[in-house]
Amino acid sequence: MQRLLMTRRGALGMAAGAAAAVSSAPARAQAALEPRLVIITSFSRDVTTPFVQAFEQRHPGTKVEVQNRSTTAAVAFVRETRSSPPDLFWASAPDAFEVMKQGNLLARPQIDTAGIPATIGAQPTHDAEGRYFGFAVSGYGMMYNTRYLRANRLPVPKEWADLKNPAYQGHVGISSPSRSGTTHLTIETILQGEGWEPGWAQLLEIAGNFAQVSDRSFGVPDAVNSGQYGIGIVIDFFGFSAKASGFPVEFVYPTVTTLVPANIAMIEGSKSPNAARAFIQFLLSPAGQEVLLDPKVMRLPVRPETYAKAPAGFPNPFRDQSLGARVKFDNGVSEARYELLNSLFDRLITFRLRELTEAWKAVHAAEAALARSNSAQGRELLAQARARLTRVPVTEAQAADPAIAGAFQPARPDRPAGPRQAQLEEEWDRAAVAAYAEARQLAERAQRAS
Amino acid sequence: MSTTALPAATGRPWRARLRFDASPVQVAAALLVLAFLLAFLVVPVGRVFLAAFTDGEGRLTLVHFGDFFRTSLFRESFLNSLYVAGMSVAVASVLAVPLAVIVSRFRFPGAALVSTLGVLPLVMPPFVGAVAMQLVFGRNGSLNLLLMDWFGVRLELMDGLNGVVFVQALHYFPFILMNLSASLSNIDTAMEEAGQNLGARGFTLMRTIVLPLALPGYLAGASLVFVKVFDDLATPLLLNVTNMLAPQAYLRVTSVGLGDPMGYVIGVILVVVSILAMGGAALLLRGRDYSMQQRGGGGLGRREMSAGQRALAWAFVVPTLLLVLAPHIGIALLSLATVWSFSPLPDGYTLAHFSTVLRETPQFLTNTLLYCGLAGLIDVVLGVTIAWLVLRTRLPGRRVLDMLAMAALAVPGLVLGIGILRSYFGVQLPDGTALATSWIMLTIVYAVRRLPYALRAATAALQQVHRSLEEAAENMGAGKVTTLTHIVIPLMAGGLAAAFVTSFATAAVELSATLVLATRDVDAPLSYGIYVFMQSPAGRGAGAALGVIAVLTVAVCTFAANRLAERERRRRTRQQGTAP
Amino acid sequence: MSEPAGVAIEHVSFGYGATRVLDGVSLEIRKGEFFAFLGPSGSGKTTLLRLVAGFGTPDSGRILIGGRDATRQPPWARNVGLVFQNYALWPHMTVAENVAFGLQRRRVPRAERDRRVRAALDLVGLAHLMDRRPAQLSGGQQQRVAIARTLAIEPEVLLLDEPLSNLDAGLRAGVRAELVELQRRLGLTTILVTHDQEEANAAADRMAVLNDGKVLQVGRPAELYDRPASRFVAGFLGTANLIEGRVDGGAFQAGGARLPLPPGAASGPAVLALRPQALRLLREGDATLPARVLRAEFLGGHVRYILEAGEALTLVAEEPHLRGLDPLPPGAPVGVAIDASQATLLRA
Incomplete structure (x- = not known):
């Protein structure tokens, strides 16, 4: 306990120092990027690589290292490495950021968020305290393999409740929320949208149709892509990017979904605060936002103007007000x-x-x-x-x-x-x-x- | 009576017996090796044991084990792991025993095919195989889609625990095949003939003479398969089977954190079961290893097959070959596929995945070459040093080094990885990264894990070098070091090269420890790269391409190792032909 | 003594674990002498040779080579040449490389080294096989390379560990003669280890008989043959009748027979050693000792008879074989004449 307090105090002191340096000389901070930036992320290589390449092109002096972990493992990892943590934490699930914020693991960099709406759907885009920032939004829903549904003569599901249909017995897959931050959010959204007990009743009934509970969130799109089972409960961009890569899959948002920002945060005690700040800033810039439309990434941008460049049929939460509006996601409840x-x-x-x-x-x-x-x-x-x-x-x-x-x-x-x-x-x-x-x-x- | 008989009681004086027979160089070498083994094997595993047996305040307790066995999930995982390991041995035996009998008892024209069969699965890392087999044998894999089309039936080969059994048995059956056929072909013709001469034939002969003599080989292979399957993490993980021990330990450590005692308890149980299985086999075999007593003779008499027997043999060998090849074909197709979705074959073919992995992440391959090459070198150096200390010096306690190094066999990669994390997490390298997750540690862990193979090979190679060759050099004025560098090492070269390549190739596909220790893309090896690339909603093509690269690397190395070993053996037989 | 001994072994004891292999051995091998350690296997003779070469350190005692104490010197510092029983040629080197190895260790300059390699191989008549590998040579050639390798370093002492045991029986006598000739020519102090008494007799100036880690007797071969100091030596060197009995009233009583004695024997139990050729068979006339033929063995040059005399005395006698003289049939009565001057009386 004693040791824990010590490190915490030390980290706070450092953060304060870093903040002071930034406010006094914002211009110089840009110039003096550290040579090494370590990002821990739950995103797959498909998502991280285009951003990292674009960023490195802009800042040739900085080499970005990506550490790939599932959200929960990443949280555990940051907690374990408090003495020399990674610089950035980059993941979908805002609740994981909330957990880390409560654990005093997130720093408070000064980021310019002009041009980005404060809320999307029912959700605030960024953390009110400025400890983490939404760079894209994601909704949760169902991804299905069209060949598979046709071959098995299955109807296309539209709502969560459709998945209770006994016809889907053995055709639905999900990943475990304990292993996947995005699934955790999906489950939490259903529970908040339907209420605790009805929500569980619905989940348990849908679970009766599960073919598999994967321990990796990627296990689900993989299985739907290859047709091991027909329907997967996933985050939207899994469906969009699989479709963009040519797989015979589609994605639907049920009404009980929430648009949740995917976030990035600087970790307390970062050894490369300037580079970390520059990366966040790049992610939120128009150029960074356009990378989201890369066929392998396919996530909803937080800048409304970026949607003008999106392919036809791409959902736009700024225009389609029904999307994700039904559930008011309560981070406090989720975190508890x-x-x-x-x-x-x-x-x-x-x-x-x-x-x-x-x-x-x-x-x-x-x-x-x-x-x-x-x-x-x-x-x-x-x-x-x-x-x-x-x-x-x-x-x-x-x-x-x-x-x-x-x-x-x-x-x-x-x-x-x-x-x-x-x-x-x-x-x-x-x-x-x-x-x-x-x-x-x-x-x-x-x-x-x- | 006479002066000739010296009373037996006249022993050697005690002082002479206790004399410390070792030079400073020997002591220094032994201490260095000991320090390495202590730091990277004993301490990490010890920390795992300590964590499993102590409570929060560091007092000894059995409470975690109580918790383990009170938790039905863990009890069930334990039973599942035992079931999977046992069933894998059974299924592997069903494949291996007939093949071994066919090649070692009969003149079978497809014998070369069978020996290929014995190597093919080993070059495919089981976790890569698992993905490929999912595509071929999965519930909607190629096989089932065709079966559904033609007959409307579906084989649930890959579901749950049985899927793990299927993948593991197909991967590990060569261990039984190789050990069993080695011991079957070591049985001297004369033994069988003696049996026939005394009136035994047919089944009686098989039961009373052949099987008991072949048992040691079978048990050696079977216990190895049991232990490997019991400890394996990656295969169940990739098949989404989590209610087994190794996955439970991994999940606990990566999601709950390093403080969770359950991960350590499971680690201890994995180690203990491994030791029990190997020790049990050794105990059963005690006094039954007949290989040394059988001299000369051209092996078990091979007899001609009748037409019916030959047909039967082909009918077994060909489907088995197809089964064994299925994952290879599957992974090759996946690596070349544009889209492969709910169809027996991919929609189209492309080389894009290979260009992606080679362009974006050449470091996976170069890292593997670097780490595994270094690990192989460390193993050869350590193996030679330990073998030399054991066989060529009278250093007290030298056997302890040998035992310690061999003990690594009973330590699953997962357990070693967890132990290393726990022991070295706080240690930082000058650039601020933790030693435990740096590439240096990964290299060391590979070296520790593969040391037993290299040590066995080095011991065998050194045993082949007659002691008098070294003494002749010393007599000619060469010191110990010159003798080692000019005489011993050149003579062991073939064996050591084979040891290096074996260490290298097996380390290249080690995933259990890698998953726990590797964290950064830039210094991650191939096995980690495959795992990461397999996690993409945009298809597993890139991961499969890396998998193909890994399989080819291992295949080339295995081939090279076999060639080296073969050349070495030929050189030796030639030598023995002319020189005494 | 003005000139130090070639090799002096002083009270050397040695063992492995709890077993004692050598027990207080002392020997002196003169400079230039061809000396043999003779004994059955397990007698400690090879161990003693290895101690001289430096493979092992005595538990107690000293080993001096050319007068200097070499007891604690490592093998590579001793400058003694050991020819191994299995030759121990390095299979990865050519013949020339094998021979040059010791010279390289001694940092002999290249030109000098080449000359000495050639000279050593010339000495054994194998210069034309310099570039072969050991595996391409016959057993006899390999042995000669091993000797050349040892001679090339010009050792102070040459040690030969059963050098002939791996050769065909037909080759042995010739190689042995070559060895002896070479040794005489070089005047090299040489120790030969062998279990074959014929080999030791033929080659050595002097020899030591070892058994159970002890030196039983040292001397010239004929000396040891004629005057063995113990039953073991008598029995080990050639065939001997070793008769247990008593010296009683100027004669030797054994198995109910009376045998003649060398002069000056004290009364009491004793063993009489008699070489088979000291027994002369008399087909007729007055027999000193009447006996009966039990069995005859025709050995070519001579015939060996197993005889029974007195009540329970078995004797072995040999007689040269000449044409026309048929071996005696079993049961034939003979007389045995014993030359008392050839008999040796040993303590019981």
């Missing part, structure tokens, strides 16, 4: 239950996918049987089965309760994970296994009763 949500999803869905899908399969079979006969007993049993399959063992209040959610703060070298987390996880796991087994039995009885 960040780790809990990840863990809960894994216990209920990721690690118990086989049990869950088997149970839903039984439910769907029973429903099909009941549609032909008309057995009251069968319907009653089926309702019970559904109730067991769609119940989340944690209430919204509990999920927000620091006494419970607090147990799920990530462990640190100086503070090992509490036993409370393990205990809760074990309880959920046991509850899930029991509920899915019961539901399956109930559904089978319902089918026999029909």
